[in-house]
Amino acid sequence: MEILYVMIPLGLVLVAFGLWAFFWATGDGQFDDLDSPGWSVLEDDARPGPPAGTQPGPTSPEEPK
Amino acid sequence: MSAAGAPCFHCGEPIPRGIEVRARIAGRDEPVCCHGCKAVAEFITGAGLGDYYRYRDTSSTRADEPPRPDRWAAYDRPELVERLTRAEPNGARSITVLLEGLRCAACSWLADKALSLQSGVLDVSVNPATARARLVWDPSKVRLGDLLRVLEHVGLRPHPLAGEHSEQVALLERRSALKRLAVAGFGNMQVMMFAVPLYFGEARGMDADMREYMRLVSMLVSIPVALYAGWPFYQGAWNALRARSVSMDVPVSIGIILAFVASVWNALTGRGEVYFDSVTMFVFFLGLGRYVEMIARHRAGSVADALARLAPATARRVRSGVAEDVQAVELALGDELIVRSGEVLAADGLVLEGEGRVDESMLTGESAAVAKPPGAHVHQGTHNLGAPLRVRVTAVAGDTVLSGIVALLERAQAERPRLARAADRAAAWFLSRILVGAAVVFAVWWYVDPSHAFSATLAVLVVTCPCALSLATPTALAAATAALARRGILVAHTDAIEALSKATHVLWDKTGTLTRGLVRVEDVHTFGEVTAAQAMSWAGALEQLSEHPIARAFAASGAPAGLASEVAVHAGQGLEGRLDGRRFRIGTHSFAAALRSATPVGEPMPPPGDGSGESWVYLGDDSGLLAAFRLTDPLRPEAQDCVANLAALGLPSEIVSGDEASAVARIAARCGIERHSARLAPQDKLARLKALQAGGAVVVAVGDGINDAPLLRGADVAIAMGRGSALAQTSADLILVRDSLEDLPHTIDLARRTQRVIRQNLAWSIGYNLAALPLAALGYVPPWLAAIGMSLSSVVVVLNAMRLSRGSTPQRRPQWPAAREAEAA
Numbered sequence: 001m002e003i004l005y006v007m008i009p010l011g012l013v014l015v016a017f018g019l020w021a022f023f024w025a026t027g028d029g030q031f032d033d034l035d036s037p038g039w040s041v042l043e044d045d046a047r048p049g050p051p052a053g054t055q056p057g058p059t060s061p062e063e064p065k
Numbered sequence: 066m067s068a069a070g071a072p073c074f075h076c077g078e079p080i081p082r083g084i085e086v087r088a089r090i091a092g093r094d095e096p097v098c099c100h101g102c103k104a105v106a107e108f109i110t111g112a113g114l115g116d117y118y119r120y121r122d123t124s125s126t127r128a129d130e131p132p133r134p135d136r137w138a139a140y141d142r143p144e145l146v147e148r149l150t151r152a153e154p155n156g157a158r159s160i161t162v163l164l165e166g167l168r169c170a171a172c173s174w175l176a177d178k179a180l181s182l183q184s185g186v187l188d189v190s191v192n193p194a195t196a197r198a199r200l201v202w203d204p205s206k207v208r209l210g211d212l213l214r215v216l217e218h219v220g221l222r223p224h225p226l227a228g229e230h231s232e233q234v235a236l237l238e239r240r241s242a243l244k245r246l247a248v249a250g251f252g253n254m255q256v257m258m259f260a261v262p263l264y265f266g267e268a269r270g271m272d273a274d275m276r277e278y279m280r281l282v283s284m285l286v287s288i289p290v291a292l293y294a295g296w297p298f299y300q301g302a303w304n305a306l307r308a309r310s311v312s313m314d315v316p317v318s319i320g321i322i323l324a325f326v327a328s329v330w331n332a333l334t335g336r337g338e339v340y341f342d343s344v345t346m347f348v349f350f351l352g353l354g355r356y357v358e359m360i361a362r363h364r365a366g367s368v369a370d371a372l373a374r375l376a377p378a379t380a381r382r383v384r385s386g387v388a389e390d391v392q393a394v395e396l397a398l399g400d401e402l403i404v405r406s407g408e409v410l411a412a413d414g415l416v417l418e419g420e421g422r423v424d425e426s427m428l429t430g431e432s433a434a435v436a437k438p439p440g441a442h443v444h445q446g447t448h449n450l451g452a453p454l455r456v457r458v459t460a461v462a463g464d465t466v467l468s469g470i471v472a473l474l475e476r477a478q479a480e481r482p483r484l485a486r487a488a489d490r491a492a493a494w495f496l497s498r499i500l501v502g503a504a505v506v507f508a509v510w511w512y513v514d515p516s517h518a519f520s521a522t523l524a525v526l527v528v529t530c531p532c533a534l535s536l537a538t539p540t541a542l543a544a545a546t547a548a549l550a551r552r553g554i555l556v557a558h559t560d561a562i563e564a565l566s567k568a569t570h571v572l573w574d575k576t577g578t579l580t581r582g583l584v585r586v587e588d589v590h591t592f593g594e595v596t597a598a599q600a601m602s603w604a605g606a607l608e609q610l611s612e613h614p615i616a617r618a619f620a621a622s623g624a625p626a627g628l629a630s631e632v633a634v635h636a637g638q639g640l641e642g643r644l645d646g647r648r649f650r651i652g653t654h655s656f657a658a659a660l661r662s663a664t665p666v667g668e669p670m671p672p673p674g675d676g677s678g679e680s681w682v683y684l685g686d687d688s689g690l691l692a693a694f695r696l697t698d699p700l701r702p703e704a705q706d707c708v709a710n711l712a713a714l715g716l717p718s719e720i721v722s723g724d725e726a727s728a729v730a731r732i733a734a735r736c737g738i739e740r741h742s743a744r745l746a747p748q749d750k751l752a753r754l755k756a757l758q759a760g761g762a763v764v765v766a767v768g769d770g771i772n773d774a775p776l777l778r779g780a781d782v783a784i785a786m787g788r789g790s791a792l793a794q795t796s797a798d799l800i801l802v803r804d805s806l807e808d809l810p811h812t813i814d815l816a817r818r819t820q821r822v823i824r825q826n827l828a829w830s831i832g833y834n835l836a837a838l839p840l841a842a843l844g845y846v847p848p849w850l851a852a853i854g855m856s857l858s859s860v861v862v863v864l865n866a867m868r869l870s871r872g873s874t875p876q877r878r879p880q881w882p883a884a885r886e887a888e889a890a
Contacts, residue, residue, distance in 0.1 A: 001275060008259075008282055015251055015286075022247045026240050033192045038170070 073098035074118075075106040075220070079702075085598050091115060105220040114178050114219070121171035137217075138390075140225070141210035145379060145390050150209070157187050159201040160209065165222040167196040172221065179219045183207055197226075225378055242359055245294040246352045252290035253345035259283045260342040280332045283341040290345045291325045294352060321347060353543065376446050376467060380411035383455070400458045404449045413465040414456035416441045424448040502835075537826030540866035545819040548870040553787075553803035554812055561798030564781045565816035568765045570757055571711055572776065574750075575722035575732050577769035578786055578806070579708075580698045584618045588695035593688075600692035604684050607632065607642045607651050618696055639682075649686050657685035698728075700735055703807045708736045710810035716765070721750045721776070750776040767809075784809070819869055826862045833858045 025031065073080055074088060074095035087094040088103040090110045097103045109117055140146055150160040167173060173191040176198055180189045185206025191198040200212060209225075216223040259279045266276060298321065301314035324340045324347075331337040382391045383401040393411040396402070401417070404410055410423075421437040425447045437443055443456060445465040460466075546556045556562065573579055589597040601619070606629045608619040629642035629649070639652010641660075650657045684692045708718050720741035722729045733741040742753065754776055757764050766773070766780035777783035777796035785797035787804040799812065 001272065004275065005278065008278075012255070012282070012286070015255055019247060019251055022251075023244055026243050026247075031240075031243055032236065033190075 071096050073102055075102035085601075102220075105218065108218045109175065109179075109220070112179060112182060112219075114175055117171055117175045120174065137210040137213045140213055140379075141208045142390050143204060143208075145392070146204065146209045153187075153201055155203075156205065157201050157203050158209070159188075159199060161226045162198045162200060162213070162216070163224040163226055164191070164196050164198055164216065165224060167191070167193060167221055173198075175219055176216060176221055179215050180212060183212060183215060186212065198223075239359065242297075242352070242356050245297065246349070246356050249290050249294035249345060249349040249352050252286050252294070253342075253349045255286045256283050256290075256341045256345045259286075263339075277335055280335075280339050280341075283339060284329055284332045287325065287328070287341040287345055290348050291321060295321050295348045297355070298348075298351065317347075317351060350540065350543075377409045377411050381405070381408075396458055396461050398458055398461065402456045402458060404443075404454045404456055406449060406453060409448050410443055410445050410456070412456075412458045413442070413444050413460035414458045416443060416454055417457055418455035419452050421452055421454040422450050424450050537830050537862055538823050540863050541819050541822045541826060541869060544822075544866045544869040545815055548815060549799075549812060552808045552811070553801065553805075554808060555800040555802055556798070557800065558798040561782045562816045562819050564763060565765065565799075565813055566820040567763045568716055568782060568813065569762045570764045571716050571718045572750075572754060572757070572764055572766045572780065573718060573720045573722075573738075574766075574768040574773045574776070575720050575724055575729055576698065578767045579704045579720070579732055579736060580700050584696055584698050586618050586694050587697045587699055590693040590695070592690050592692065595691045597692070600684055600694075603644060603649055604651055604682075604692070604694065606644050607640050607649055607684075619694075647686050649684065649691075651682060651684045654681070654683050654690075657683035658690050660685050660687050700732060701806055703805060705736055707806040707809050708738060711813070712737075714810055714813055716813065721745050721753050723747075723750075747773070747775045751779050754779050765813075767806075815869065822865055822869055826865055829865075830858060830862055 071080070072078060074090065074097050076098060078098055080096055080098045086097050086100060086103050088097045088106045090106060095106070097106060109115060146158065150158040153159050164172075164176060167176065170193050173193040176191045177189050180186050180198075180200065185203045186200065187203060188201040189198060198216075200209075202209070202212060213223045213225070259282055262271070263276065263279050263283075266279075295318075298314050298318050302318035305315055321344060324344045327337075328339040328341050328344065332339050332341075376393060378393055379390050380393050380396055381388055381403045382396065383403055388403055396412050400412075402411070402414065404421070416437050416439050418439060419437075421443070423435055423437050423443055425435055425444065437454065442459070443449075443454065444467065445460075446467040542559045542562060545562055546559060549556055586601070589600055591597055591600055605619045629644045632640060632642035639650060639656045641648065641650045643649075648660060650660045682694045682696060683690055684694070711718060717740075718736070718738045720729055720733050720738055722741070722743050723745055724743060726743035729741050729743040733739070742749075745753070750773070754764055754766065758779075758781070763781045765782045765784060766776050767784045767786075768774075768777050769786040773785075774796045777785060782799065783797045784799045784801060787800060787802040801808070
């Protein structure tokens with residue numbers, strides 16, 4: 001059981017590292033907006049914005065697949 | 066209510082009968098409720114952003130009227146924009162914009178995409194949690210006014226914020242709370258990990274050195290939790306004590322400090338019990354509750370935001386014959402302003418020139434616009450619907466009527482009757498019970514064995530206070546808050562749940578709560594061979610140039626058939642005009658019918674009104690009456706059921722309104738509300754509330770307008786509508802985000818159940834601890850049993866609280882693809 005005298009301090013160092021990472025992420029604004037980044041993966045790749053009102057048809061992007 | 070089946074494609078509201086507006090979307094005609102929604106939906110899909118309709122999970126805000134490009138004219142002027150915005154590297158500018166109508170992540174995606182498609186936009190970041198967007202653009206390539214127009218075109222009304230200060234403060238507050246929460250959470254996990262071997266070590270036998278070691282490590286981990294994560298509680302308690310009052314923070318702080326100091330003492334001396342697990346869990350759960358509450362409060366917004374939305378940031382000033390756009394804060398007494406049609410006044414003033422009609426509903430609650438001839442007073446924040454006005458400024462900044470209402474609000478906020486009372490009661494209850502219990506224990510031990518008196522008393526304080534407080538109340542409140550959030554009810558102050566469970570009366574503002582708050586054409590009744598759509602388009606053409614609120618109802622719902630000529634206004638009767646060579650009249654029954662030259666034969670009778678005070682408008686030409694339009698500020702379909710259900714729960718309703726007596730009486734009769742009063746100023750509403758409260762009533766107030774804000778502040782529980790004004794929302798404890806009354810009775814029921822669960826939890830945890838403690842102290846309970854019992858006790862409390870979040874999940878509105886598949890099938 002003497003190993004605990006080493007393992008627990010090691011564990012605490014890991015916790016301290018985790019906390020430091022969390023603090024850094026908070027300060028960097030990673031938690032300011034938890035909703036919209038999830039939507040960004042659904043976006044199509046950048047494409048030229050079609051002029052308003054043109055080519056409405058069955059192949060337009062808003063048609064559900 | 067509506068005969069039409071499908072709801073509006075854009076906003077999801079029912080489409081009134083007789084209105085046939087279609088938006089051309091992806092090659093199909095989709096029904097919409099008005100031209101505002103049509104314009105927005107076509108713009109969104111036309112720009113290739115139709116994915117929005119697939120991804121959104123709440124319906125959009127009703128657009129009401131097509132976007133008005135001239136509203137942002139002031140933001141096209143570079144010199145003014147320079148003063149309102151901040152400089153960025155390489156000549157770019159940035160500004161923070163509050164987006165009204167931003168309700169979900171899909172909306173923020175829409176705003177982001179729509180802006181990114183514009184050339185000259187360097188960076189956009191939209192935060193759906195705070196409904197704010199930060200724009201960085203290159204002023205040499207694009208004008209700020211154009212960007213604001215794009216936002217308006219996609220149905221999000223932008224409000225540029227001049228100062229970013231309060232927003233920055235809120236952001237830092239959120240981040241700091243999150244860090245403290247992380248420290249408490251990580252610390253609690255670690256301490257729990259050490260607590261398990263400590264509990265079971267005592268049962269199975271454990272090395273004394275190892276036990277000592279575990280206790281010291283627990284202490285080390287608990288120090289930052291108690292000092293850093295718990296700091297806001299000590300601060301709150303200290304502030305309360307300095308103000309000679311007792312807030313909830315006081316017993317909380319006493320609990321944390323006592324348990325922590327006692328544990329540190331015991332850990333260092335190696336005797337007695339340590340309670341580090343209780344301390345850290347206590348701090349973590351309380352912090353979690355506070356954090357959730359803070360997020361809701363920030364979302365509801367601050368008074369400063371609300372003002373930014375109400376009063377415009379710019380004004381058009383005339384100096385020695387030259388008109389220029391200036392910042393509203395630069396205005397001084399005696400300045401002359403030009404307020405164009407559709408603009409909002411930036412200051413209080415006296416009309417010098419112009420025959421304006423001003424919508425003052427935000428101040429008075431009255432739905433009809435008020436005529437403002439020269440010499441009349443006009444107020445900051447009101448909306449000029451009529452001809453351009455020349456106004457001499459008579460009050461600016463803190464002296465305007467609007468500021469007066471805000472000041473009233475702040476005073477009511479400072480008195481904080483509801484919050485203070487709730488906290489006092491809770492704090493006094495806990496403190497008295499716990500202190501009496503501790504005193505009894507101390508006295509008994511003093512006679513039995515003085516050497517143990519101190520440690521035993523401490524043990525009682527520590528075991529009763531945190532365990533009961535840390536789990537019993539916060540878990541129940543958190544479960545209830547989460548359950549309400551799933552139903553679209555935002556809880557900005559969790560202590561409102563307690564007050565809600567004790568509520569005895571409901572005070573309603575009529576406009577915007579029981580009704581929708583907008584005059585709309587509800588029904589079209591035609592005579593002869595005229596179709597409803599034809600009648601609507603003629604009426605729209607005639608009313609196009611008018612600024613009467615009734616005319617706005619037509620403008621929103623029908624495609625005008627060209628532009629009428631020779632339009633003449635007959636005051637108090639209606640309008641006459643020429644269209645396609647025919648003369649039309651629209652207005653009262655006799656006025657519209659009088660155009661016919663021949664003697665009436667079988668004159669079509671007006672459709673039978675139910676005598677309830679709705680207004681009918683008639684259209685006629687020289688062949689007689691063509692159509693009758695029923696105009697109402699429609700009652701919400703769920704209002705009647707809501708009032709009845711509230712009454713069944715023992716809460717009688719009462720209307721306090723600023724509107725006309727007849728309109729109030731009609732709505733009251735239809736909802737089955739007996740007590741109602743009309744034409745009340747904000748102060749009168751507050752007085753009525755105080756009178757009820759003086760009689761011992763616990764009052765729930767439901768409102769949506771600026772004029773309701775003082776009422777909401779004074780009420781025991783304030784509920785604001787999701788589409789109501791920002792100021793009303795800042796005053797509210799609960800916000801009905803979905804803008805529907807349906808869930809209100811359920812909310813009260815849930816609040817009562819929450820209160821029951823809290824009482825059960827308190828009784829259980831205090832009872833368990835009080836029962837277990839003496840038995841354990843006398844040696845009847847082996848430590849392993851105590852450890853299992855302790856954990857089971859917590860599990861029971863948490864499971865009991867979780868009952869609140871179980872049950873009905875609300876139905877979601879059918880989404881576009883689903884609706885289409887159903888259609889195709």
